[in-house]
Amino acid sequence: MHQVAPDRSWPLFDVAATRRIEQAAQAALPPFTLMQRAGLATARLALAIAPHARRIWIACGPGNNGGDGLEAATHLAAWGKEAVVTLAGDPAALPADAKRAWERLRQAGLDLAPAPPHDCDLCIDALLGIGAARPLQGGLAAAAQAMAGVGRPVLAIDVPSGLHADTGAGLAVRATHTLALLTLKPGLFTAGGRDAAGQVWFDDLEVPAGPEAPCALLAGPPLAQPRLHASHKGSYGDVAVIGGAPGMAGAALLAASAALHAGAGRVYLAPLDPAAARLAPGLPELMLRDWSSLPLPSLAVACGCGGGTAVADVLPQVLPQAASLVLDADALNAVAAQADLQALLRARSQRSLPTVLTPHPLEAARLLGTSTPAVQADRLAAAQALAARYACVVVLKGSGTVIAAPGQPPAINPTGSARLATGGTGDVLAGWIAALLAHGLPAFEAGQAAVFRHGQLADRWPAGEPLVAGALAARAGG
Ligand SMILES: NC(=O)C1=CN([C@@H]2O[C@H](COP(=O)(O)OP(=O)(O)OC[C@H]3O[C@@H](n4cnc5c(N)ncnc54)[C@H](O)[C@@H]3O)[C@@H](O)[C@H]2O)[C@@H](O)CC1
Ligand SMILES: [K+]
The missing domain is CATH 3.40.50.10260 (YjeF N-terminal domain)
Structure with a gap:
């Protein structure tokens, strides 16, 4: 026993x-x-x-x-x-x-x-x-x-x-x-x-x-990723976060902070709110750019993260070009609403471009054309159906997050708790996955590893200390 x-x-x-x-x-x-x-x-x-x-x-x-x-x-x-x-x-x-x-x-x-x-x-x-x-x-x-x-x-x-x-x-x-x-x-x-x-x-x-x-499978801890002495910032890949429409700059900032702390070599922040670009983000390591000037074919891109409806205008460029891609929140809603974006998403797998979708149950329901209760009635099946439909890795969030990819058994994540039910933790996860993709991890492993560590951080969070997304991002990779 x-x-x-x-x-x-x-x-x-x-x-x-x-x-x-x-x-x-x-x-x-x-x-x-x-x-x-x-x-x-x-x-x-x-x-x-x-x-x-x-x-x-x-x-x-x-x-x-x-x-x-x-x-x-x-x-x-x-x-x-x-x-x-x-x-x-x-x-x-x-x-x-x-x-x-x-x-x-x-x-x-x-x-x-x-x-x-x-x-x-x-x-x-x-x-x-x-x-x-x-x-x-x-x-x-x-x-x-x-x-x-x-x-x-x-x-x-x-x-x-x-x-x-x-x-x-x-x-x-x-x-x-x-x-x-x-x-x-x-x-x-x-x-x-x-x-x-x-x-x-x-x-x-x-x-x-x-x-x-x-x-x-019930997922176990990811393998440690030792950093070699003979490495430099280019060894760990570049991440760009595209999101943060007016009033939601914080979401993109949280994702970028998580990517940075999870060990990405360089992190670009491309807010969709032109005014936000002038704000000092509080993290001098981040490189502020307009999204249209990003070198997408060499980047792991986290897209969504408070992007609002503006993110729909970015996706026709990002979907075919990003070297690897995490689609979160508003980006998922845009894909759910537009057949042309769905076709671009599916086409990524034919070109072996890794993609991870990180829906919560409502977003998953929209992408599948069904209801949230139907997703929750069989989360493993819903995640697998999404992975098959869009030919990518799916991280279906919720209690017992499911990570699914076409043609293999899904994994259920064993870590995490209701302490993660606070604004911005999803943005942190998206940035964290992007950092692991930039590092070269395959999409399924990147999703599984980030979800496991993200939940484990919450499980080990000191009891008397409030768990807020900014603090979680700052400990990403730890
Ligand atoms: N046969 C054996 O020697 C073994 C049995 N095992 C135990 O047996 C269990 C499976 O046994 P069963 O197949 O008999 O299934 P259950 O013991 O789960 O019960 C099934 C019975 O309950 C009825 N039922 C189902 N839902 C009901 C509901 N809502 N209201 C009223 N009645 C309902 C069914 O019609 C059926 O008669 C396993 O979960 C395990 O605990 C294990 O110990 C392994 C060995
Ligand atoms: K029982």
Whole structure:
């Protein structure tokens, strides 16, 4: 059993692959072996979470997830805990393995409780696992509600009940801990998954994934990029930030500052507000230029960043010429609105010019011609669809940012928190990605590395210090 920490990457498997892995293992092992292992692992983790717990409520559901809970309850009772077991369903209708777990529970002298306990020290959520097929209703919904009302730690078995294991969509039990069994599922790490799952643990039940290919990866830390002694500013590439329409100069400045601090050799700032060009940006290292004078074919360009509608006039030049390109915010909205810009964007890949799009869910919805809820209902699919449609790398922002590229499994970023929900952090990310592109990183790696570090900076931000985008930019690359 391992805690899933962002110190390495982890393969993720969807429900279909997990079922195939489970079936192959069931065929090779004596009956009931997997559920015994699952129940024992759950009971052990429960003890580790709440070593001094006296009363533990195990809320079981009608499938094999409930069976895991019944098996865990038998162990916890044998270890001297008061195990209060409820079952939302008919014991006679349990699937074979779960029924066997129920029989073992009764042989151990335990029976089902008619109602949840008024108080307990730990709840175990064994209502639904990967079989969750529709919103929680009836007895399952009542048990989930009671769990929330207890106000104690909740250990979810496999998946917080109600959460869609592939997508992270669905109204789910909010667990403090989740023990994923057999495989790690992508829904634990994106959309509502991170809030529902809490701290994630993983037990493979001694079953290797075998020939199954992961559907996605949980990203690990990027490789360090050591700077050679024998290098100069030209070794790290040049970035230009184009954005900052009237009233929004700050956005472009934040992106430029991030690019500078993330290690770009030289950074040009091309504000779209002519008045802003006369303002001292406070960063003397930046080189102010009019966008039309930039040497685009030798630059990594971050375009958008407070560019307003004016950015649409720049894109017909930037899209075909920029050596590498990050499109953010207003640039994405302009592309979503104009078919000619979409054609220019797609044409970049035919010329092997790297491009990264950094939409939040609403921008992604506009680019896909769909709605924000539809994007959020399946973030991995939305990011992959965008990457395929525009033939580029997509960084779909939000809880569990997804990085997708055509023809490869997407990555889900494990770092970052709601502390990043403050103005300008997206501009910082765009500038940071541009710096890594300028450095020569492939677009997928640049997106993944910048997103990981950007989130990690926020995770490590001192508790008493306000996280503002300017300070984040100043620590980019750190
Ligand atoms: N078969 C085994 O021995 C193993 C099973 N495992 C556990 O079994 C789980 C999968 O078991 P199942 O396939 O039985 O699936 P679940 O236990 O998730 O439940 C599926 C059952 O719930 C019903 N259901 C789904 N959504 C519902 C809703 N909203 N309201 C009411 N009923 C609903 C389904 O019709 C089905 O009867 C895994 O998540 C894992 O916890 C693992 O421990 C591996 C080993
Ligand atoms: K569960």
